[in-house]
Amino acid sequence: MLHAIDRFSFFQGVLHLRGWVHGGERVRGLELLLPGGRRHPIRSFGLPSPDVAAVHGEDAGRARFDEKLTVAASISDVIAATLRVAFTGGGTVELTELGRPVHDPVHALYDRFHALVRERPAGRLLEVGSRARSGIIRRDIAPAGWDYSGLDVLAGPNVDVVGDAHRVSSLYPASHFDAVMSFSVLEHLMMPWKFVLELNRVLKPGAIGVFTTHQCWPLHDQPWDFWRFSDQAWTGLLNAATGFEIVDARLGEPAFVVAEKCHPATAFAETAAASLSSGVLFRKIGETALEWPVELGDLTRTHYPPDTD
Numbered sequence: 617m618l619h620a621i622d623r624f625s626f627f628q629g630v631l632h633l634r635g636w637v638h639g640g641e642r643v644r645g646l647e648l649l650l651p652g653g654r655r656h657p658i659r660s661f662g663l664p665s666p667d668v669a670a671v672h673g674e675d676a677g678r679a680r681f682d683e684k685l686t687v688a689a690s691i692s693d694v695i696a697a698t699l700r701v702a703f704t705g706g707g708t709v710e711l712t713e714l715g716r717p718v719h720d721p722v723h724a725l726y727d728r729f730h731a732l733v734r735e736r737p738a739g740r741l742l743e744v745g746s747r748a749r750s751g752i753i754r755r756d757i758a759p760a761g762w763d764y765s766g767l768d769v770l771a772g773p774n775v776d777v778v779g780d781a782h783r784v785s786s787l788y789p790a791s792h793f794d795a796v797m798s799f800s801v802l803e804h805l806m807m808p809w810k811f812v813l814e815l816n817r818v819l820k821p822g823a824i825g826v827f828t829t830h831q832c833w834p835l836h837d838q839p840w841d842f843w844r845f846s847d848q849a850w851t852g853l854l855n856a857a858t859g860f861e862i863v864d865a866r867l868g869e870p871a872f873v874v875a876e877k878c879h880p881a882t883a884f885a886e887t888a889a890a891s892l893s894s895g896v897l898f899r900k901i902g903e904t905a906l907e908w909p910v911e912l913g914d915l916t917r918t919h920y921p922p923d924t925d
Contacts, residue, residue, distance in 0.1 A: 617701070617709050624715040626694045627874065631687045633658070636680040637701050639709065643679040645702045649710070651693045658683050658699075722828055722868030722895035729797065729826035729897055734759050739794030741765070742818070744781050744811075745801035748773040757797070765793075769920050782810050782912050785817040792818050796825040803829045803843045806915060808853055810908040816859040816900060823900045824863075831867055832890040840920045850896040859904035867891035 623634040637643060646658035661681035687694065699711040717723055733741065738761030743754060746766025753774045758764040767787065768775040779787045782805065796819060802808050819825070829845050847865045854860040869892035875882035 619701075619711055620718070621699075621711075621714050625872070626687070626691060629686055629688065631685045631694060631697075632683070633685065633699075633714070634682040637661075637711075638679075639701060639703055641707075642704045643701060644704045646679070646681060647700050647702075648685065649698045649700055650687070650689050651696050654689070656685050656687065717869060720868040720893075721866035722893040725826055725864060725866055725895040725897045726799075726828065728864070729795075729824065730757055732824050733757065733762075733795050736794060738762050739820075740792060742767060742788070742793045742796045744768075744784070744796065744798040744815075745804075746774050746776070747771075754797070754799075770922055780912060781805055782807055782814060784811065784814045788818045790817055791820045794820055794823050796823065797827075798825075799828045801829070802827055802845065803833070804837060804840050804920065806840075806842050806912060807908065807910065808843065809858075810910065812853045812858050812860070813904055813906055813908060816904045819900045821900055821902065825898050825900075826895065827898075828893055828895040830892060831894040832871055832873065832892055837921055839916075839918050845894040847894055847896075849894070850898075854896065854898045856901070857904065857906060859900055859902045860898050861901045863897040863899055865896040866894070868893040868895065 617640070618638040619635065621633070621635040623632055625632045631648075633648065637646070643661060646661045648656040648658060650656070658681050660683045661679040689697075695715060697714060699714060701709045701711065703709075738759070740763045741758045743764070743766045745768055746754075747768040747770055749772065755764050755766065755774060764776075765788070766774050766776045767779060767781065767784065769778070769780055771778050777787055781801070796815060802811075805811050815825075827850075829843075831844055831846055833844065835841050847867045850862055850865045854862050871890045871892045872886055873884050873890050875884065
């Protein structure tokens with residue numbers, strides 16, 4: 617069965633569910649199933665879906681829906697919800713992971729990086745911010761024969777070297793790594809420009825890298841939450857002067873910004889959307905002579921919070 621969930625958002629008890637299903641036979645009904653046996657019928661289905669019709673050409677079995685449900689449930693229950701599709705012939709199908717990103721541009725950058733690493737001869741891969749604080753370990757991205765090193769400011773699972781990313785050239789030899797990756801870290805670096813200069817020194821010429829971070833995200837891990845990045849911001853960090861070129865930069869995970877108090881300056885329309893993630897795929901093209909002789913301790917006496925799991 618073909619389907620698409622175009623919107624699955626939950627805010628202040630209201631779940632907005634929009635998408636289409638195409639099952640090869642006519643849809644008799646749709647309902648949202650929540651843990652504990654709670655059921656919410658979807659009453660808005662039944663309109664033809666033009667984007668599916670353009671591909672398949674037949675009307676039978678096609679249904680589009682756009683429903684706002686008042687749901688008394690926790691966010692964990694909403695995430696675990698399934699959509700049951702019932703057909704006139706008596707069969708049913710349950711769709712899971714309704715909020716899972718599909719064809720997300722930033723996720724695609726990660727996949728491209730992984731593919732490029734696999735194409736290369738055995739080398740060394742650095743992950744900056746490798747601590748498995750949520751149980752996520754990406755060590756297996758390094759293909760067979762590659763050496764992986766996980767760097768983090770705090771000791772913990774999947775950390776090989778403990779240190780400050782702003783001083784990465786004091787932690788590893790020059791021209792040591794063939795690839796680098798970092799996920800949801802750059803927003804926590806007070807001086808990301810210094811980190812990029814330091815990183816240049818430990819990467820080999822031609823080394824590839826991928827960063828993902830946020831364009832829009834709630835404040836977290838305070839007081840060490842410093843920056844947000846658009847897809848255009850990456851040029852300020854990764855450029856010929858810092859010794860890099862950008863292969864691709866993208867925004868992903870579409871979102872909406874809602875003000876606590878709506879007034880003329882904050883009356884954002886849903887068409888004025890934001891993105892939760894920002895990512896860049898890049899390559900080292902040369903050395904850099906730039907310096908930023910400022911130490912983290914010169915700017916702050918705080919430390920990255922250890923209890924953030």
